[in-house]
Structures are given as C-alpha cells and as structure tokens.
Amino acid sequence: MINYVYQLTSPQFFSVKYEDIDINKKVIIRPRYMSICHADQRYYQGNRDLKVMREKLPMALIHECCGQVVMDKTGHFKPGQQVVMIPNSPQRDLEGNIPEESTYYENYRPGTKFLSSGVDGFMREFVDIEPDRVIPFENIPMQTAAITEFVSVACHAVTRLQRISHKERGNIAIWGDGALAFVVACVLRSKMPKTKIYVIGKNQRKLSRFSFVTKTFLTYNIPKDLQVDHSFECVGGEGALDAINDMIEFIKPQGSMVLMGVSENKVAINTRLVLEKGITIIGCSRSGRADFESAIKLMETQRIRRRLSSIIYEDAPVRTFDDMHRAFADDLNTPFKTVFEWKA
Amino acid sequence: MVFGAILAGGSGTRMHISNMPKQFLPLDDKPIIIHTLEKMLMCSKIDVIYIGVNPAWLGYMSDLLEKYELDFDDKIVLTPGGKNRNDTIFNIINEIEKKYGEDEENIIVTHDAVRPFVTLRILDENIENAKTYGACDTVISAVDTIVMSKDHEQIDSIPDRTMMYQGQTPQTFKINLIKNLYKQLKPSEKNILTDACKICVMKGAPVKLVKGNSSNIKITTISDYKIAQVIVGGNIAELEEEKQ
Numbered sequence: 001m002i003n004y005v006y007q008l009t010s011p012q013f014f015s016v017k018y019e020d021i022d023i024n025k026k027v028i029i030r031p032r033y034m035s036i037c038h039a040d041q042r043y044y045q046g047n048r049d050l051k052v053m054r055e056k057l058p059m060a061l062i063h064e065c066c067g068q069v070v071m072d073k074t075g076h077f078k079p080g081q082q083v084v085m086i087p088n089s090p091q092r093d094l095e096g097n098i099p100e101e102s103t104y105y106e107n108y109r110p111g112t113k114f115l116s117s118g119v120d121g122f123m124r125e126f127v128d129i130e131p132d133r134v135i136p137f138e139n140i141p142m143q144t145a146a147i148t149e150f151v152s153v154a155c156h157a158v159t160r161l162q163r164i165s166h167k168e169r170g171n172i173a174i175w176g177d178g179a180l181a182f183v184v185a186c187v188l189r190s191k192m193p194k195t196k197i198y199v200i201g202k203n204q205r206k207l208s209r210f211s212f213v214t215k216t217f218l219t220y221n222i223p224k225d226l227q228v229d230h231s232f233e234c235v236g237g238e239g240a241l242d243a244i245n246d247m248i249e250f251i252k253p254q255g256s257m258v259l260m261g262v263s264e265n266k267v268a269i270n271t272r273l274v275l276e277k278g279i280t281i282i283g284c285s286r287s288g289r290a291d292f293e294s295a296i297k298l299m300e301t302q303r304i305r306r307r308l309s310s311i312i313y314e315d316a317p318v319r320t321f322d323d324m325h326r327a328f329a330d331d332l333n334t335p336f337k338t339v340f341e342w343k344a
Numbered sequence: 345m346v347f348g349a350i351l352a353g354g355s356g357t358r359m360h361i362s363n364m365p366k367q368f369l370p371l372d373d374k375p376i377i378i379h380t381l382e383k384m385l386m387c388s389k390i391d392v393i394y395i396g397v398n399p400a401w402l403g404y405m406s407d408l409l410e411k412y413e414l415d416f417d418d419k420i421v422l423t424p425g426g427k428n429r430n431d432t433i434f435n436i437i438n439e440i441e442k443k444y445g446e447d448e449e450n451i452i453v454t455h456d457a458v459r460p461f462v463t464l465r466i467l468d469e470n471i472e473n474a475k476t477y478g479a480c481d482t483v484i485s486a487v488d489t490i491v492m493s494k495d496h497e498q499i500d501s502i503p504d505r506t507m508m509y510q511g512q513t514p515q516t517f518k519i520n521l522i523k524n525l526y527k528q529l530k531p532s533e534k535n536i537l538t539d540a541c542k543i544c545v546m547k548g549a550p551v552k553l554v555k556g557n558s559s560n561i562k563i564t565t566i567s568d569y570k571i572a573q574v575i576v577g578g579n580i581a582e583l584e585e586e587k588q
Contacts, residue, residue: 002372020374023382080388344463
C-alpha cells in the first residue's frame with residue numbers, strides 16, 4: 001500500500017513522501033489524535049541548531065499520538081481497537097526481539113531510535129509498527145489518550161526518582177508552571193499521596209491550575225526557609241538557568257534533582273553548591289513501555305483523566321497542509337497542550 | 345452496507361511496454377491494483393470489496409490475491425468486468441444484490457484500479473457524502489485553463505476556470521439511486537456515458553463534490569507510469585530496459 005508520510009522538509013514547510021508499506025508484517029494503525037510537543041514545535045519553527053536540522057530533516061513530526069488498529073496480521077490486536085504507540089524503537093536482535101537489558105532502560109540504550117527525532121514521527125496516513133510498540137486502552141477519551149507519551153515521561157521521571165533518591169519524601173518541589181510541570185505534579189500526587197508538593201512558577205494564572213498540590217509560589221516569592229527533599233525541573237529553555245540554580249539553593253543535602261526541560265544552550269550551574277550538598281542530578285526526557293503502561297493505568301482513573309483534560313486544548317481537525325500550519329501556529333498561543341484530530 | 349468496487353475491467357495495453365493490462369504493472373514492487381486494493385482495505389467503513397476484472401485475467405488476479413496474502417473470502421470478491429466502465433459497475437451491483445439483497449442504504453464506492461494514490465480521507469469523505477447526498481464525485485480544481493473547441497480547429501469558448509474541476513475517482517452512490525437513474529436512460533443516452541456520475545447529472549440528481557488530491561493520479565500513459573514510479577522511489581531504469 002502506498003502510504004502518505006507528511007514530512008517537514010524545512011522550517012514551516014511540509015511535503016509528502018509516498019512510501020510503500022507491507023501490511024502483512026506489522027500492526028497497521030490509523031492515527032486519530034495527535035499532540036504537539038515542544039520538540040516538534042522547535043523543528044517546525046527552525047529553532048534547532050542548523051546542523052541538527054540538516055541532519056534530521058526531512059522528517060515527519062509528532063511523537064504523541066493515539067489511534068485505532070486497522071489491520072494486524074501479527075495477531076495481537078483486533079481491528080478498531082484503540083491504542084497508543086510508543087515512539088522509541090530500540091535495537092532488535094536477529095529474531096526481531098528487543099534484548100532483555102537490566103542496566104539500561106530501553107529509551108536510553110545505544111541504537112534506540114526515537115520517532116520525530118531522526119526518524120519519521122506519526123504524521124502519516126497510516127503507521128506500521130511492531131506489536132510490542134503498541135499498547136491498547138479503553139475508557140479514555142482519544143483527546144486525553146493522545147498525550148499518553150507526555151504522561152509516560154512524567155511516570156518515568158518519578159520512577160527514576162523513587163529508585164535513585166534517598167527515602168525522605170516529606171516534600172518535593174517542581175520548578176515550572178507549564179504542561180510538563182502539571183503532569184509531573186499529577187503523577188507525584190498519585191504515586192506519593194503523602195508527600196507535600198510545591199510548584200514554583202512565573203505565571204500566577206498558570207499556577208492557579210495546580211489546585212491539587214500543597215502550595216504554589218511565584219519564583220520571586222519563594223519563602224527563604226523553604227527546604228525540599230527532592231525537586232523536578234520542568235522549565236527548559238532560557239529559564240532553566242535560574243530554575244536549576246534555585247533548585248540547588250532550596251534542596252536539602254543529598255537531595256535528588258530531576259532535570260526534564262530541554263535547553264538549546266549549555267546551562268551554567270552552581271556546581272560548588274552541588275558538591276557541598278552532595279546533590280544527585282538525574283536527567284529524564286523519554287520513556288519506555290513500562291512507563292506507557294503506568295501512564296495508561298493512571299489515566300484510567302477518572303479523577304486524573306479529568307485533571308489532565310483541563311490542560312488540553314483541542315484544535316480543529318487537521319486534513320490539509322494549511323490545517324497543519326494552523327495547528328502549529330495555534331500551539332504557540334495555547335498555554336498547555338495542543339491536541340488535534342488527524343484526518344489527513 | 346458499504347461496498348467497494350475496484351474497476352479493473354480493461355484489457356488495454358496502451359502503454360506498449362508490457363503485454364498485460366496496466367493495472368497489473370508493478371509499482372515499486374507490487375502490482376498497481378494491489379496498492380489500490382490495500383488502501384481500500386484500510387477503510388473500515390467499507391464492508392466488502394468487489395473487483396471487476398476482465399474475464400481473461402480473473403485467474404491471474406486470484407493468484408495475485410494469494411501471493412500478497414489478501415485472499416480473505418469474506419471481504420474481497422472477484423467479478424467479471426463488463427465491456428465498458430458502467431457495465432462493470434452494474435455487473436458488480438448485480439453480484440452485490442444477489443448475495444446481500446436490495447437495501448435503500450447500500451452504498452457503492454467505485455474506484456479506478458489504476459489510481460493507487462487514493463487516500464483514506466478521500467474514501468471516508470466519499471462515503472459520508474454519499475450517505476447524505478446520494479451521490480458524490482472526487483474532483484480537484486482545474487489548474488490549466490480549459491478551452492472548448494467543437495471542430496478541434498478553433499476555440500469556441502474559454503469557460504471561467506474558477507468553475508472548472510477535473511474529475512477523479514472514487515465516485516460514490518447509493519446503489520438504488522444509480523440503478524434507478526440508469527434504468528431511465530435511453531440507449532442513445534447510455535452510449536455517450538463516459539462515467540457513472542454523468543448518469544446522475546443527465547437525470548438531474550445532485551452530485552456532491554469531494555475534494556480530491558493532485559497526487560491521486562490515474563496511471564494510463566507511459567509518462568503517468570514513470571511519474572508514479574518516481575514518486576514511490578521505484579526504479580525507472582528497469583522500466584526503460586523493459587520498454588526496449
């Protein structure tokens with residue numbers, strides 16, 4: 001079958017790649033709802049390094065997506081079944097299996113490819129994908145299921161903190177007031193119900209959405225005596241510098257800091273204080289199958305689903321190139337996550 | 345129910361590069377008709393797909409289905425094609441009604457076997473519009489100016505381009521509607537039919553336009569075939585060798 005792959009060829013310029021796919025070997029999925037990640041937006045706007053852009057484009061964007069199975073001759077799924085797709089593709093052995101690895105998570109293994117970062121993402125007419133990269137779900141609206149990958153990254157970050165950090169979990173602070181901070185707060189609230197959660201941001205209007213956390217603070221108004229056991233950085237970009245240095249200042253000795261925001265530039269941080277306090281820094285930006293399963297389980301809870309849906313802005317459906325440009329333009333003006341129905 | 349109808353009744357070898365009908369020529373590494381059929385199979389709104397094939401090529405087509413693992417007895421049915429496009433369509437309609445009976449809501453999505461670049465969006469929008477309006481045609485806006493000449497020597501008129509469209513397929517109808525309109529046509533009217541939508545137009549039945557796609561090309565000439573090969577990344581050199 002000739003499949004349409006909608007690739008970004010240069011900033012703000014889409015083109016179609018026509019690709020013959022074998023419908024007999026993998027699961028064939030029709031993407032239904034997609035969500036725009038900051039990483040996609042950076043490619044679309046051309047805000048990545050020119051050398052990186054040259055290496056990675058042309059490429060289909062979007063790695064947050066849910067869809068419906070159209071055909072599966074591998075025998076794992078039924079036509080019509082609702083699924084989310086895992087955008088990372090670890091290296092396989094000669095039999096096509098993903099080797100069991102105890103040291104490295106699948107998303108950090110050498111040779112792992114990530115869709116919409118070097119290989120084509122989900123902006124395609126159909127997605128042909130290995131059955132172990134597909135997770136079924138029920139009773140979650142498609143608009144919410146579209147952000148499963150995003151939620152799974154938060155699940156991964158919280159799991160990493162739980163495994164690596166010391167056991168004091170009295171209070172945890174999240175720097176950032178955007179969608180990532182919101183989702184990390186949701187996951188923390190669910191996985192560590194007794195822990196006090198503080199969110200520190202720059203925008204009071206955005207902070208007011210965090211109704212389920214213990215307290216929110218504006219960055220210029222953090223209590224001087226605040227001391228947290230651990231913290232998450234969900235800022236990225238230019239703001240990462242101040243956020244990370246504040247985190248170093250307000251963390252208790254031997255605390256763990258999880259860095260999740262992406263910065264194009266190198267960030268100067270107070271290493272002297274990192275050494276003095278014996279701080280552990282953990283980097284997280286991606287997730288694997290176990291995190292997706294965990295995210296789906298969380299989203300099956302009505303309360304969490306409702307919470308997540310409050311940060312989703314559903315844009316008009318996308319059928320044409322003009323619609324694709326509109327969705328990326330609208331995303332710049334929405335404070336949280338932009339989701340759209342895929343009809344191209 | 346919604347029925348797909350792939351029209352592959354022709355035996356034409358106009359391309360002069362092969363002794364087989366063009367729908368069986370390879371595009372990348374599969375016959376054109378297999379690409380078309382696979383795309384139609386992806387449309388979950390279509391319940392059963394009929395393929396109208398020239399009787400001389402029925403066995404060949406049946407082997408292709410087996411080769412490409414598409415031999416689903418319940419979903420794909422081969423039917424002998426007629427002497428022209430509309431004959432093939434009505435052969436398929438007869439077969440459908442023999443097996444499933446008549447139903448006011450039954451819809452037929454007719455599509456050229458040699459348009460393998462059709463998209464799911466076009467198929468979906470055809471079915472939605474046929475349900476609402478009874479009939480629809482896939483079109484794209486005319487890019488070139490259309491010139492009318494009755495004597496093929498001089499221009500009679502140049503119609504306003506903004507009102508001109510180029511017809512593609514699918515063309516989709518409620519089966520009862522197209523059948524009843526066709527019955528009302530005189531033999532002389534039937535003779536001048538070039539496509540199925542014209543049956544509706546001649547009898548004043550509304551036909552809704554569905555936005556097609558400029559890539560939804562019909563592979564009928566050697567240059568169409570070359571273009572199609574290039575856009576799927578196929579090998580033109582092999583094609584040239586075969587031609588020699």
